[in-house]
Amino acid sequence: MEKMQWSVELEHQGTRIDKWVADQNQEWSRSQVQQWIKESHLLVNGSAVKVNQKVKQGDEITLTIPEPEPLDVEPEKMELEIYFEDEDVLVVNKPSGMVVHPAPGHLSGTLVNGLMAHCNDLSGINGVMRPGIVHRIDKDTSGLLMVAKNDVAHESLVQQLVDKTVLRKYRALVHGVIPHEKGTIEAPLGRDPKDRQKMAVVDQGKEAVTHFQVLERFKNHTYVECQLETGRTHQIRVHMRYIGFPLVGDPKYGPRKTIDVDGQALHAETLGFEHPQTKEFVSFQAPLPERFAQILDNFRKNS
Numbered sequence: 001m002e003k004m005q006w007s008v009e010l011e012h013q014g015t016r017i018d019k020w021v022a023d024q025n026q027e028w029s030r031s032q033v034q035q036w037i038k039e040s041h042l043l044v045n046g047s048a049v050k051v052n053q054k055v056k057q058g059d060e061i062t063l064t065i066p067e068p069e070p071l072d073v074e075p076e077k078m079e080l081e082i083y084f085e086d087e088d089v090l091v092v093n094k095p096s097g098m099v100v101h102p103a104p105g106h107l108s109g110t111l112v113n114g115l116m117a118h119c120n121d122l123s124g125i126n127g128v129m130r131p132g133i134v135h136r137i138d139k140d141t142s143g144l145l146m147v148a149k150n151d152v153a154h155e156s157l158v159q160q161l162v163d164k165t166v167l168r169k170y171r172a173l174v175h176g177v178i179p180h181e182k183g184t185i186e187a188p189l190g191r192d193p194k195d196r197q198k199m200a201v202v203d204q205g206k207e208a209v210t211h212f213q214v215l216e217r218f219k220n221h222t223y224v225e226c227q228l229e230t231g232r233t234h235q236i237r238v239h240m241r242y243i244g245f246p247l248v249g250d251p252k253y254g255p256r257k258t259i260d261v262d263g264q265a266l267h268a269e270t271l272g273f274e275h276p277q278t279k280e281f282v283s284f285q286a287p288l289p290e291r292f293a294q295i296l297d298n299f300r301k302n303s
Contacts, residue, residue: 001064001065001066001067002064002065003062003063003064003065004024004062004063004064004065005060005061005062005063006024006060006061007058007059007060007061008020008055008056008057008058008059008061009057010057012055012057013054013055013056013057014054014055014056015054015055016051016052016053016054016055017037017042017044017049017051017052017053017054017055017061018030018033018034018037018051018052020055020061021033021036021042021061021063022191022196023191023193026190026191026205026206029196030196034051036063036065036066037049037050037051038051039066041063041064041065041066042061042062042063042064043061043062043063044059044060044061044062045059045060046060046062072107073102073107073112073113073116073131074107074108074113074116075113075116075117076108076109076113076114076116076117077114077117078113078114078117080092080111080114080115080118081093081095081286082118083144083284083286084282084284085119087121087149087150088148088149088150088152088153088275088276088277089146089147089148089149089153089157089275089276090115090119090132090146090147090149091144091145091146091147091271091284092111092115092144092145092147093142093143093144093286094111094137094141094142094143094144094145094268095142095289096139096140096141096142096262096263096289097139097140097262097263098110098111098139099111099139100112100133100136100137100139100145101130101133101136111145112130112131112132112133115131115132115147116131119149121149121150122147122148122149123148123149123150123151123153123154124151125148125151125154125155125158126154132147132148132149132154133145133147134146134147134148134154134157134158134161135161135231137268138234138237138263138264138266139263140251140262140263140264140266141170141263141264141266141267141268142266142267142268142286142289142292143170143267143268143269143271143286144268144269144270144271144284144285144286145268145271146166146271146273148276152276153276153277156274156276157273157276160273160274161231164229164230165273165274166271166272166273167227167270167271167272167273167283168227168228168231168268168270168271168272169225169226169227169228169268169269169270170225170226170227170228170236170266170267170268170269171215171223171224171225171226171266171267171269171288171292172223172224172225172226172236172240172247172264172265172266172267173221173222173223173224173247173248173249173261173265173292173295173296174221174222174224174240174245174246174247174248174265175220175221175245175246175247175248175254175255175258176220176221176222176244176245177217177218177219177220177221177222178212178214178217178222178224178245180214181213181214182211182212182213182214183211183212183243184209184210184211184212185208185209185210185211185212185239185240185242185243186207186208186209187201187208187239187242188201188202188203188204188205188206188207188208189201189202189205189206189208189232189233189234189235189238189239190202190204190205190206197252198234198252198253199232199233199234199235199238200238201238201239201242206230206232207230208230208232208235208239209228209229209230210226210227210228210229210235210236210239210240211226211227211229212224212225212226212227212240213225213227216296216299216300218299218300218303219299219302219303221248221299222245223296223299224240225269226240234252234253236266237250237252237253237264237266238253241253241254247264247265247266248261248264248265248295249261249262249263249264249265250263250264250265250266251263251264259295261291261292261295262289262291265292265295267286267288267289267292268286269285269286269287269288270283270284270285271283271284272284
C-alpha cells in the first residue's frame with residue numbers, strides 16, 4: 001500500500017474533498033477518489049469523511065492507496081495484423097474501435113486479450129492488466145503499436161520513449177483550412193478542470209510537443225501529418241483543437257457537426273525505434289484504414 005499526506009492551504013478552503021484530492025494527481029479520476037473515500041482509505045484529521053465534505057485551511061489529509069485486486073485476463077483468439085515479430089518485440093496494427101488493454105469492468109475484447117492468445121511471452125513489467133504494453137493509442141485511433149515480449153526489451157523501449165528517440169508519425173484529418181505549411185505546438189496537457197473525462201491545455205500540465213505538416217488542403221478541411229515528440233493522453237486531439245483545427249469525427253474534442261469516421265480521423269501510420277537487441281533502427285508503416293482513405297478520395301473528387 002502507498003501512503004500520502006497533505007496539508008490544505010488557505011487558497012483551497014471550501015473545495016470539495018474529492019475534487020481537492022483528485023487535483024493532486026492527474027492520473028486519479030474523481031470517481032476513483034470518491035471510491036477511496038467511501039472505503040475509508042482517505043482520512044481528514046484522522047477521521048473518515050463524506051465525499052461532499054469541504055476542506056478547511058490546515059486540514060491534514062491522509063490517503064492510503066490500496067493494492068489493486070488481482071484480475072484474470074483471459075486470452076482470446078482474434079485476427080491480429082502483425083507487422084513484425086521476433087523473440088523481443090512485436091509490432092501490431094490496431095484497428096479503430098479496439099481498446100489496447102483491459103480495465104476493471106472491461107476485461108475482454110482488448111488488444112491484450114488477443115496478444116495473449118497469439119503468444120505467451122509478453123513482458124510483465126506493467127502487471128497482469130497490461131502485459132507487454134509499452135505505449136497506448138486511443139480506442140478509436142488506428143495504427144501501429146510496439147509490444148515488448150520480455151522485460152529487457154520493455155525497459156529499452158520505454159527508455160527510448162523517455163529519450164524521445166521513437167519515431168511516431170500520425171495522419172489526421174481536421175476541420176478548417178490550415179494556412180501555414182507546418183508548425184510546432186508546445187502546450188502542457190493535464191486533466192480538464194471543468195471535465196475530468198477530458199484532457200486540456202493547462203498551466204500545470206505535463207510537457208507536450210506536437211509537430212505538424214500540411215499534406216493536402218480541401219474546401220473546409222486539411223489533411224495533416226503529426227509527429228509526436230511526447231506522448232500524452234489525447235495529445236494530438238487536444239493540441240489540434242487548441243490551435244483551432246479539431247479532428248474530424250472526434251466525439252470528445254471535435255464539433256457536433258462532423259463526418260462519421262468510426263471515431264476520430266487519426267491513424268498512427270509510422271513507427272520507428274532501435275531494436276533492443278540488435279540496436280538497429282527499424283521502422284514500419286501502416287496504410288490508412290479504408291473509411292479514412294475513402295473520405296479523402298471523396299474530398300479529392302469534389303475539390
